Amino acid sequence: MDRQNLTLMTDLYELTMMQGYFAHKDRNETVIFDAFYRSNPCDGGYAISAGLEQVIQYIKELHFDDSDIAYLASLGIFRPDFLEYLKTFRFSGDIYAIPEGTVMFPREPIVKVIAPIMEAQLVETAILNIINHQSLIATKAARVCHAAKGDGIMEFGLRRAQGPDAGTYGARAAIIGGCIGTSNVLCGQLFDVPVKGTHAHSWIMSFPDEYTAFKTYADMYPGACILLVDTYDTLKSGVPNAIRVFTEMREAGIPLGFYGIRLDSGDLAYLSKKAREMLDAAGFQDAVISASNDLDEYLIDSLKAQGAAITSWGVGTNLITSKDNPSFGGVYKLAAIRGQDGQFIPKIKLSENSEKVTNPGDKKIYRIYEKESGKIKADLICLADEEYRETDDLELFDPQEPWKKTKMAGGTYRLRPLMEQIFKEGKCCYTSPKVMDIRAYCQRELATLWEESKRLVNPSQVYVDLSHRLYHTKIELLEQMSRG
């Protein structure tokens, strides 16, 4: 993806609609689209935003080259004047977004595009693809890391990822969400993140016996020697052979750095406790026991509860595919159209399901922190021209049940605008932080969530409220439409 022009990575209907706008509307009509999602992945209490750096790259690169134009012409549905227009097409609008690594909640605009309608329409598919994918994996990683209670989680799902990008950008997102490293070397090269790994069963099998395989490995990598002990028999062969090798290293005066064993099959609770006893008895109290094998946040949580002696975890398939919830339902909806007077006219998308009715207008988000604890009290979506001040008293209400109100006295809370400007009139005005810096920021973000919202099962949901003005704008539009 990195070196590829993704302009044609779009749904055909974006282009047929563009041609329709080109021919039948004011081409410069400016609109606002919001990308947002409706429910947290895995029935969780939050999501982590990710993918913005790749969205920026996509927007910067956006152009139709000659082969793209030739291909579109070959489809027989595009007219010469429209194809001619595409030759010089560039994105000229504004984009606002929630920075990567931020904790976010349903219905909040993650990305807001303000641009001529043809441009805003075209970019829908790629923005959703990138943000949906990376936010999904970052969120899943945060859940897995939460279950591990401070133990390191290694991402190593590349072989089961849904294609090369899913493996590489998925690993990027997993690190943003809290993983300490990935097995994916390409991800390490592209994003300067830690890569880790030792050996597979085939290493063991390619030597005459397990001891020789371990010994050879330890000779080569004495500083990072995690031996895979389950090829033949974990407790009868693997762990004793590992102990033999560690003992020889100790006797030869070779410093044992990061060393230990990896369990990859069987009952991880039982085997880890037995292996711990054996390692401890041999004087290797600081040997690490790492484990892998179809792990996810629920299994790690359960193993922790069972007292498994594992302090390092490798998570593959279930993280890199977010197996129990493999898609993030981000959508991209029209929120406003600029009228002849320059003012935005709010637009709303109806639905029989009231949760699916969109929030109209040009919006922004305030995060409200409880001053005392530093924890998130609620988020407030309001219109872009509304200003709130921390010194004022604040009344919040639940937009689904507006009679439920909460008052906060001025001075007891902190406000933070969540969205940042990313593009201004087609020029990027934002610098993406390094991935490891985003990871550190995400850790600080997660610390602002109450424990009850980080719970894996049935977490408390954080309130996302609407300002009075936004709420009334929405109600008014709904009433207008029901009057027909």
Next chain:
Amino acid sequence: MDRQNLTLMTDLYELTMMQGYFAHKDRNETVIFDAFYRSNPCDGGYAISAGLEQVIQYIKELHFDDSDIAYLASLGIFRPDFLEYLKTFRFSGDIYAIPEGTVMFPREPIVKVIAPIMEAQLVETAILNIINHQSLIATKAARVCHAAKGDGIMEFGLRRAQGPDAGTYGARAAIIGGCIGTSNVLCGQLFDVPVKGTHAHSWIMSFPDEYTAFKTYADMYPGACILLVDTYDTLKSGVPNAIRVFTEMREAGIPLGFYGIRLDSGDLAYLSKKAREMLDAAGFQDAVISASNDLDEYLIDSLKAQGAAITSWGVGTNLITSKDNPSFGGVYKLAAIRGQDGQFIPKIKLSENSEKVTNPGDKKIYRIYEKESGKIKADLICLADEEYRETDDLELFDPQEPWKKTKMAGGTYRLRPLMEQIFKEGKCCYTSPKVMDIRAYCQRELATLWEESKRLVNPSQVYVDLSHRLYHTKIELLEQMSRG
């Protein structure tokens, strides 16, 4: 992915193991690895192979460029002589594979790599990533198309795919599995497959009213006019406005080509039947009713059973992510090592779970068809030097329960070797067919399956038997190892 060197898209342990082999083993020791899977996706009765074209591309491009070497050197774990060796590294081995679009079953080698151990080890991760992903989506697509009983299935999941490659190569695989087209324009450009699409809710919302939006669209695309009718109220507004536009086209003498409506929300069974009545009453019996909205094979099957009047289906998230089963469990296991005498010494990987014990040795697969029906009777995995003839009587037995035997008289069955040679001494000796030709081949392949094996729930499993020689080789190795 297409224009990118994916050499570093590998797990770090492949490289640490390579360096180990480099330093401590005969570098030219030739080994055999098999990529295979253990159970069919979605508890189905088969899988469809896909991804080989991208594997070929990957192997052809395999090399470490200067920036790759510099990155690896920066990790501080690779020695100068090994890095020097990588500079001229190329794949020099043989590869055999099951062609794309082929029906396949658990435990069959999909890809067999015969190469010096360092090369065979390196390519593991990328081969699995590519084959696992595309085979998963091709299989899911075949299931969805089976449920649709001949109706066209459109793939349009790009926005919910796990990144750009998942959207693009996933769409490729979906077409191999039977979809008639994709919304993904990049996939159309790269693989010369049909791209389709009309308009979104935002199109309707950007016009003053629904009728004007429909009319404008119909004027532009009279030959492929599917109108999205659920923006405001499907039966009270959408369908009547569509009928008004179709009537005007008919009255103006504009030929109605492929035309109709798309339902994207609500009760699709009820709405499609009502819409059908309304369209028929207006004389539009040939108007197509297409539907979308979180569909999968089970929902389509249920809608068909309910008599829904839908004959064209758009499937997004659940197909492009294979939502209920988002990973294909392909693994890559050492099967043999060439001894000093040039003969391959079979290797076996033990497991407490007997289903997980690998099949050792240099193998190939025969597919056995019943001559009369042309349907698949069983598959037979045997050693590469075994030859079977259709004129001989054939005795098959179940490797899990070897006392269960089936005899087939010579002349009553047909044999077909399933694997083809793809690389010979590092040179590609195979030409990938065009995607639409692979799709046509896949349709013929699916026709060789009994209906009972294509059933969505609890299908009959096709027997994958072992030859007597392979079975005895396996038993002998197991006994050797248990003697220890």
